[in-house]
Amino acid sequence: MTTSLTAGAAAPVAAAPRLAARTRGLRKVYRSAVAVDGVDMDVPEGAVVGMLGPNGSGKTTTIRMLLGLVRPTEGEAELLGQPMPAASETSLPHVGALVEGPGFHPFLSGRDNLLRLAAAEPLLGRRQLDGAVSDALERVGLTDAGHRAYRGYSLGMKQRLGLAGALLAPRRFVVLDEPTNGLDPAGTREVRRVIADLHADGVTVLVSSHLLAEVEATCTHVVVLNQGTVVAQGELDELLESNNPSLLVSTPNGARAVDALRDNRIPARLAPDGVRVDLSANTASSVIETLVRADVAVEEARRERTGLEDLFARLTQAAPGEPEDVPLHRVPELMS
């Protein structure tokens, strides 16, 4: 079941933001295997949306349907308000994408590869091609390697060139499928910087990744997929809070605080660093009010947040309660 939090806790706003991408009931069946099933996804304009999910959860298939590369078996996809794939000629010029890794011709240089791509970009005039390619190369730090044949590029350089391809023309929406694959920490930081720059320019970004720390650092919104369906989506902060609604209260007299709260039927327990209060049925202010009424000195109260990692593990693990699993953000390291 889709747990959607976009509208749930959000304060009422004057105008709903436009959606850069929107899917409804998206389903894709390959022969007998269901790759994606009933995906309802919203990508608000201006957001940086992280798409999370274990391998084979349908991230790439969803992206490919969104970009019109694959026809959905059922359901609809909209990109910049245009139905896909029917209106791809209207929407795609404004969309940059790096899907399923970089794809380039080995015998051409990085620069010539980009020139070939740029030739097909409707938003670039004939005279702008050279400049656009130079800019894109500079943006990903490949200016010096631009003249070398793609054949000799390292994995990280290939990935950067793919990123440059997505940034060739002025974009309104950039889709990056695993952009940090094969990049070293410096490269990863650069991708983070590129995403931040795009965000600052008001460009909407959809980035799929299984590097949870990466997503947590760069994204404003998160969509979590598991086994072809969306299991959670919404603003990152809300998701993290809603996942673990508890308040950590530091107080010198913890025992009294717990008693006072329990008297008011507020679940609470003593923790090493204070009193942990369950917030699923109570607001933070009512908790503090109760404590103050009971003459408990409150030194500090803060909402407790667990990382994205715990949330992700909880949402995507078939059998919960196996805390000994390898944290997902380490899987790529272990595999490489």
Add this chain to the structure above:
Amino acid sequence: MTTTTAPISVEWRLPRARVALPRLLLAELRWVFRRPRTLVVLGLLAVIPVIIGIALSFADGGPAGDPNPPVFVTAASSALALPIGALTVLLSLLLPLTVANAGGDAIAGEQANGTLRGWLLAPVSRGRLLLVKAFGVAAVALVAASLVATTGILTGLVSNGTDGLFTLSGTTLPLLDALGRVAIAAGWVTVQLWALGAVALAISASTEHPMLVLATVLGGVIVSQVLLLFPALDWLHPFLLPASWDALINLMRDPIWWDALGEGILRAACYLVIGLSLAYARVLTSDG
């Protein structure tokens, strides 16, 4: 469950933009003729008529008075025969290989490289994509046939001079007339290669392995030529593209025997239409 069908408050207004077709065609040509494989095969094609010419200059002339002498025997003494003979010989294997190679790289090879996606996302519509790809393959075919014809006639003229331009019928042609016939031969061979190219594109659109395209097209050409050897299968022969390939020698008669040549064009046109239709259907429905 909370539904989140956020109303789309402001319509997206996106200016429509489209790349001019010549820009795409030019980009395709630049790519096709920088591919090392294409260049190697074209180089080979350019050298082969020269090698044949050198070999023939050491050979004796054919038996006098034979109304249908083997074309290469004639080539030893006629500058006209060398380009047409070279085209005939190369049409049975190396020229089809060139085109099948180009056709395989055009879609299947790009798909395997992951480069087709880049243009589809730019976006280049699938119909246009096939048009551009077909143009690229057609250009390779034209260049390949012209190259053979050009180096062939040059070699022939160098070794025999301009006065030895006699036909199988015994007449001698003026130089311009002979050049015209070589041009017709190159054009006719180009059309045959386009037919093969269309079939190659259809296969190319259905697979991710360019080698499969090469194997299928060359296999088809060879099997067809073998089938043509059996008179018992003559009911099948009109459907085989290589059935007309012997007709090229009719360009060396005076006047030219057009019947078989025309039939060859018709046969090629059928292959062309069927091949391109299949390719179009596949390109439209395949996943990018």
